[in-house]
Amino acid sequence: MAWTFKDDRPIYSQLVEQIKIKIISSEWELGGRLSSVRELAEQAGVNPNTMQRALAELERDGLVHSKRTSGRFVTEDEDMIKGVREAVAAENIAAFMESMKRLGFTESEIMDEFKKAVSQQTV
Amino acid sequence: MLSKLLKYEFKATSRVFLPAYAVLLIAGAIQKIMLQFGFYNKDMGVFSKILGSIVPSLLGAAVVAIFVVTLVVMINRFRKSLLGREGYLMFTLPVNTSQLILSKAIAVLAWAILSCIIGLITVVILVYDTDFVNFVNDAIGLVGEASRQAGASNVVLFFIETVLTFIFGIVNLTFMIYLCLSIGQLSNKHRGLCAIGAFVGINFVLRNIILAIISNVLFTDKFVPPFYLCGYDTESIVGILQMMNAFMLAGLVIVIIELLIYFFITKYILSNKLNLE
């Protein structure tokens, strides 16, 4: 997945979000070794200090951890990834609900619309 | 760092001078061969007539070209590579302004001297025959005679001063041109015009100063010789030569003082008032 950035938020927080998704979606494998900060910064086209800051935040959250000499690794804790996955999903749903409500749908209407859309997709 | 600057200065200028020298020497040699075999006198129709006009004019053009090229290089290497866009590189190199100015001046001086030597060689190639050998022998004899009469040291001093006057004369002209170009670059729009204006101005001022010196110091009404020309015996050859040497030395001192003034003003302008395009 390519890196894209929106204008209204700090870049480091967007990096954190996008890396979380890479880990959840297994684009970055469980326990896998991360590229160096410089390489990641180059890939994302961002400042190395910003990338460093994003990784430091992920490290605080426990999603990645560094070994003294061999670099940074994705966590091997599947439960933690599962937790993050649920949290991200909850965020997305909340955002979805929010925008639907702004369109004037009630919660039950949203459920109906949602079911309709899913059943159409599966046909 | 000066030697590194010189290396690049010679690299940049040699691609102009070396071909010019080659043309001069080759044209000289061909002309000599033609003359030697009386080629121009033989009736070989149009061909010899064409060659007979081309080679000498080529030779003449090459001689003129070398001196023009020397002057153009003197001006352009300073104007383009320091005051033009190349200046953005030159003035951010870890060297000081004096080194930049000197590298240009030393290179142009070396080429000017070499141009004269090559010109001399061409002349020698052209006129070399028994008469010329006799002429050189006579000249050497004359110098020897002069040394005996006037003292070898005086004659040697005379030659040294002549050579130094030539060399410092070139440096003087070089630094004067550099100063004019540096003054010219202060202007944003009319660099060339201002440089020419500075050249005219400096020469006008100088000429008046020299005139003033000549009329007030050298030739007063009573024709009192200046201090440094006093006490020479103007009746003897030794005395006259010594007086001439003293006179040239005075001239040399003036030339050197002038060029130092040009140099330091140029250095000041380029260090403090640089105004690149």
Place this chain on the structure above:
Amino acid sequence: MTEFVLECTGVSKKYGKKEVLKNINLQLERGKIIGLLGPNGSGKTTLIKIINGLLTADEGDIKVSGEQIGIESKKIISYLPDRTYLADWMKVKDIVGMFDDFYKDFSREKAEDMLKRLNINEDDRLKTLSKGNKEKVQLILVMSRQAQLYLLDEPIGGVDPAARDYILNTIITNYNPDASVVISTHLISDVEKVLDEAIFINNGEIVLHESVDDIREKYSTSVDGYFREVFKC
């Protein structure tokens, strides 16, 4: 090593009667990529030229890693001017050799490697290179030095998007925690992502010096968006 790679105190400059820099005070830390952002004619190039020693400030004091402007500061500044300064008659290898000769911190190997990756032949004369390739050669020369302060004046002005990406990538990959890079430009959205800090300069005055993420956090907009707001006509 000094804490700040660049310190400007009360720097002012006039061209005739026009004040182009007014009492500039600036401190740049090491290991940062900094945008010097301002409209055309705001004083960006003048400030960069003064730090380089191409112009002399009328007032104020400038220290580059603690050194006054002079030979010592020139040794540790790597400067990319907003125009090409290459002599046409030179071959690529001549100018590489020249940098190698004059700058102790120049890595010939790095330059040759970067040239090779761009398929620029070292035997080519600079005269024969396209404008874009000339600019890239210059960038390669500048980035192949292990300098402490890189001053890049409008490095992405008038280049195509591919060249712009190449330039920004080169800057990121050459990141060094002891050195700082100053990028002067008015094309903010193009460089924003690679910047740590933004300096806004207008009419010869510094109006803002802040971290890019702080600006985004505070004003909920990109630096470019904030810039447009500040400099609205």
